[in-house]
Amino acid sequence: MTGSTTLILGGGWGGLATAHHLRRDLAPEHRIVVVERSDTFSMCVSYLWLMNGKRQSLTQVRREMATLKRPGIEWVQAEALSLDPTDRTVDTSAGRLTGDYVVLALGAELAPDAVAGFDAAAHNLYDGAGAVGLRAALGSFTGGRIVVLVAGTPFRCPAAPYEAAMLVEAELRERGIRDRTEMSFYTPEPRPMLVAGRAVSDALENMLSKKGIGYHPQHQVESIEPDTRTLHFADKTVPYDLLIGIPPHRPPALLAAAGLADDTGYVPVHPQTLEILSNLETLEVAYPGVYAIGDVTSIRLLNQLLLPKAGVFAEAQAQVVADAIASEIRGEPRSANFDGQGSCYVETGDGLAAYGSGDFYAYPEPRVKLEDPTTAARQAKEEYEQLLDAWFE
């Protein structure tokens, strides 16, 4: 094929990884167009370090889209408004675009408005400015009740709220105010990181318990009253002095309008090829040449839970999709499949992190091993930030 166009909707972790892999693999006459509404890319991993003061400002952890390093990746700053997957046409706020290939990498949106009072009451850890505000609030905190609240599932990075709780606990100890602070964690999840298997849940529950963080699973917050600093659940109310919030997430609206959403609201894809499916049983592909990767996807695992929304998966899937598109253009068979392997670093405070890795496609449930926390794993986690230098000037 001469002179193809690949449209990548969303220039976050997965979208930019796709663009960079494709640009490396394709000759210059093939266009790679990234439609991204934001003029910056942020490394969300680093929000925890904005929270605990290891990074001082948002500018350290984000880059201007205009400084994308690799020539030949076109960035269109626009909102993708609608998609016709049959003819691979996208209407955007900057006009209509048509591609030979489309990669949906729109992520999951934050929906703080879905819980009354969340915006006014919570320090939103999942938002760059929210993490900066949280640092200031923690800095002036002198004791009281801290609640970490997961306000809805699914949410990005199943480890991050737990890491936040343990990092804050370590900071309070360091500052000598731990004994003046009651820490608790409320979440609708049945257990911490259950998707990674029971052994990982056991390990995390153990860590929280040893650190004296009260864990309250199966608690869906209904509303929050900022004036009285109260959380309302179906069967109880909980007071707080400082609230660290993970807002509910929701799928991008254009998915449902394009007929691409399943009952989770996200896009069902072939677990290995990331092609969009019309039939989950037979794995029948709905729209050849259209792929979805990362947080926007819904991949049901053999234990019936969903593959977690994490950058490491978005990046691995980006590689597979880029390979499939480049191979097809060159008239060669694709060489890579997504195999469900994943890893993460769970920060536990005191300069330590526990490295977890394994096979999320294992039967009957994901086989993931969480190692004991080490300083080396905490150091290794910083490597995620290298993407900022790899992708931007």
Ligand SMILES: Cc1cc2nc3c(=O)[nH]c(=O)nc-3n(C[C@H](O)[C@H](O)[C@H](O)COP(=O)(O)OP(=O)(O)OC[C@H]3O[C@@H](n4cnc5c(N)ncnc54)[C@H](O)[C@@H]3O)c2cc1C
């Ligand atoms: C605090 C925190 C810590 C985390 N830590 C880790 C970690 O340690 N390891 C890990 O693997 N993951 C981590 N994650 C999760 C990781 O950031 C996400 O899973 C990852 O960014 C998903 O990549 P994506 O490309 O699917 O979506 P995103 O990176 O969210 O990108 C989606 C992009 O699409 C754009 N977009 C959406 N809709 C439109 C539209 N209509 N038009 C135009 N543009 C649009 C958005 O602006 C965004 O840039 C963390 C997340 C948070 C919040």
